Amino acid sequence: MKLDSAGLQVLSHGECMALLATTPIGRIVFTDRALPAVQPVNFVLDGMDIVIRTTAGSKLAAATRRAIVAFEADEFDPQGRTGWSVTVVGHARAVDDPVETERLAGLPLTPWAPGSREHFIVIAAEQVSGRRIADAAGG
């Protein structure tokens, strides 16, 4: 078990991708008018890509167009003080190709938010890192 300098368990690439597949919610981290911004989204994994749906004119669609973004998902248990976090960094792109759009529309990804959301954003998981925090009571 590898630990980082903060004493957290370092997750392997495979562990990170497996954990990402267990949760429907993540957070896109981007820059909005030169300020750090973050927005929760529901998502689905498509191979090594993070796929989200939004509306074509949304702030998210505009801010992530051809940008490098971070995407984070986690799960924590406040009682046990345990949990994990996985962060992906990579290029985001808007899907313009109708054939790809049709394929992505077939993924099990139903937007939680109301309204039509037929615009897809794909984030390539170019850098993947993750940490697990185990119960520190014993340490």
Add this chain to the structure above:
Amino acid sequence: MKLDSAGLQVLSHGECMALLATTPIGRIVFTDRALPAVQPVNFVLDGMDIVIRTTAGSKLAAATRRAIVAFEADEFDPQGRTGWSVTVVGHARAVDDPVETERLAGLPLTPWAPGSREHFIVIAAEQVSGRRIADAAGG
């Protein structure tokens, strides 16, 4: 009930601060070597400030020193597809004053991660925004 352009319920400043007080975990969003970065932390509210503990030499301490950061907390129910998210944007500062450090050390903020974490970072909640997503099944 005010809705935003995405159909999400807009939370008032008071609702946002009340929700922040209900959860021990949030995520700091910052820039690390020109790339978007995000790190989960446990935190406590101190008036209108977000207070977190870290180690003096941590990447987080270095990256947030005199920076404008975002801080996000949320809670979602995947079954009901409901939840809320609150984002704070403001200046982060490292606490250098020993009197302030002693006061902050008395807050109910126990680090989850192992190791000594006697370095405090304070984020001023200068901009506060929040959204709630209600069950969209009826809409």
